[in-house]
Amino acid sequence: MTVNIKRLNASQSDFDSQLATLLAWDDSVDHQVNESVRHILHEVKTRGDKAVLEFTEKFDRLNVASVAELEMSQARLRQALKTIPEDQRVALQQAADRVRDYHERQDQKSWQYQDEDGTVLGQKVTPLDRAGLYVPGGKAAYPSSVLMNAIPAKVAGVAEVIMVVPTPDGVVNDLVLAAAAIAGVDRVFTVGGAQAVGALAYGTETIPAVDKIVGPGNIYVATAKREVFGTVGIDMIAGPSEILVICDGKTDPDWIAMDLFSQAEHDEQAQSILISPDADFLNAVETSINKLLPTMERADIIRTSMTDRAALIHVADLSEAAKVSNRIAPEHLELSVENPEALLEEIRHAGAIFMGRYTAEALGDYCAGPNHVLPTSGTARFSSPLGVYDFQKRSSIIGFSAKGADRMGRVASVLARGEGLTAHARSAEYRIKND
Known part of the structure; x- marks a missing residue:
């Protein structure tokens, strides 16, 4: 059974609405x-x-x-x-x-x-x-x-x-x-x-x-x-697993197909997206997908995921690919390109960024070192991978000297009285030196 994957073209007038439909995921709880x-x-x-x-x-x-x-x-x-x-x-x-x-x-x-x-x-x-x-x-x-x-x-x-x-x-x-x-x-x-x-x-x-x-x-x-x-x-309320691959068309199509599978096999709601300026390469990856799918243990899950939520997106160039990626803000982003460092400069939103053709996302899941607990469903726009900072809290330390209490107490007094909070003002004023 051939998998027909959605095709999107960033140059089309309805691309924005098509992309929004592709990314839509109902996280409402039954x-x-x-x-x-x-x-x-x-x-x-x-x-x-x-x-x-x-x-x-x-x-x-x-x-x-x-x-x-x-x-x-x-x-x-x-x-x-x-x-x-x-x-x-x-x-x-x-x-x-x-x-x-x-x-x-x-x-x-x-x-x-x-x-x-x-x-x-x-x-x-x-x-x-x-x-x-x-x-x-x-x-x-x-x-x-x-x-x-x-x-x-x-x-x-x-x-x-x-x-x-x-x-x-x-x-x-x-x-x-x-x-x-x-x-x-x-x-x-x-x-x-x-x-x-x-x-x-x-x-x-x-x-x-x-x-x-x-x-x-x-x-x-x-x-x-x-x-x-x-x-x-x-930590977070995680949605389905996601992978987005930006490829310049020079990576082995089988590699890219398997990278897409690596998230699709999680569950039917997982999302795998490939963006490339090379239309022939998109065709080659789709061919690889259909060639390799019968060899997968979780073929049924992958097939459903790829049919329902995957996409192959054609863009004008890698810069446009980065812009589309930033709108998606993916959990996992592979930069399978000749010069990933240059493209990295244009990436603003992603949970984890995998640099170069040899960096399979799967390595990040197990043994690369960075955390695999990552923001999903576009939340990489405002949140970060799980880290040490998630298990620490910060307390502010404030210790005024007599001179500092006098100087800043005058500032606090003005602002507190402006807000109508007299006790605040008088508390600060008690520490002000009488001229």
Whole structure:
């Protein structure tokens, strides 16, 4: 069955509306999902461990007497690390080392300075006390997500990282547990779904409340994170995976086709877009797509994704390609061109930018070093990849000298009285020297 991919041309008068239609994605939450999640969160908030046990039995078919039985010991994590195949252990460690090395460069330090009056101003950077990490379980087990979420938290100095991961029917993924051991996760509970998010947000008798919840999950998990935001911080509400490739027409079409597949295989809603000034190359990539698709294990998912949401966009030149890319603000952007550094200057909005023909997006998912938790659905216009800074908070430091309090108190007095806030003004005026 041939895949017919949407074709867009930036020179057409209706290109803007066609692009808007292509990018449209309905992230509204089903009413029933909303009601179900709110019910689960309320039960966990008011009934704690009992509610967690009931929902774990209902959704994961695990019947245990206490939540304590759902906690994995550090010894169990170390055992998983020992028992996984040697090549997996080495690969996990290599990936973890690169992720840690990259994120250590993001670590922000406190700073202070003194002005001419002797007043001290600055910023105190403090790690969160406790972070919660949600890790999908069952078929969707992603040890790479453990590394990408837990390592920045640890580099930031978070004292305790609590991981939750569902184990339907008691099936445990040793690779996920091994990743937790390597990343330095402090506690692991085999709890999933909205009930796990509720437990992390509100705390139960056994599971401690955290300050921020990070990590991917299904629609119930995403909805629960949205609901508890404000009680705790969250990383983001992620939409479907995206890749946008800008190519000058000189990369092997098979390479580009497989790069597009690498996101399309995530799920049917994933979006893969190729932009090129070479119309013949767009044709060649479409030929490669149809040639390679039958060889893919997840061919049905890829076919649906490519049919429903993919596009091949013809542009006049690479500069126009950059302009279109900036409008899309993709999660992953590959610059598969001769001189990616020059094109980079024109890129304003992207979660991660992959430079040159040899930089497959898949490397970024696992072992390049930068974080693979990235803004989706155009949110790269105003947000950034997950990083050490997401697990730190900043407090302003203000310490006025007597001279500074006199000088700036006069300024504050004028502004406060202008706003009609007399107590503000008099509080500042008490520190003003009488002439």
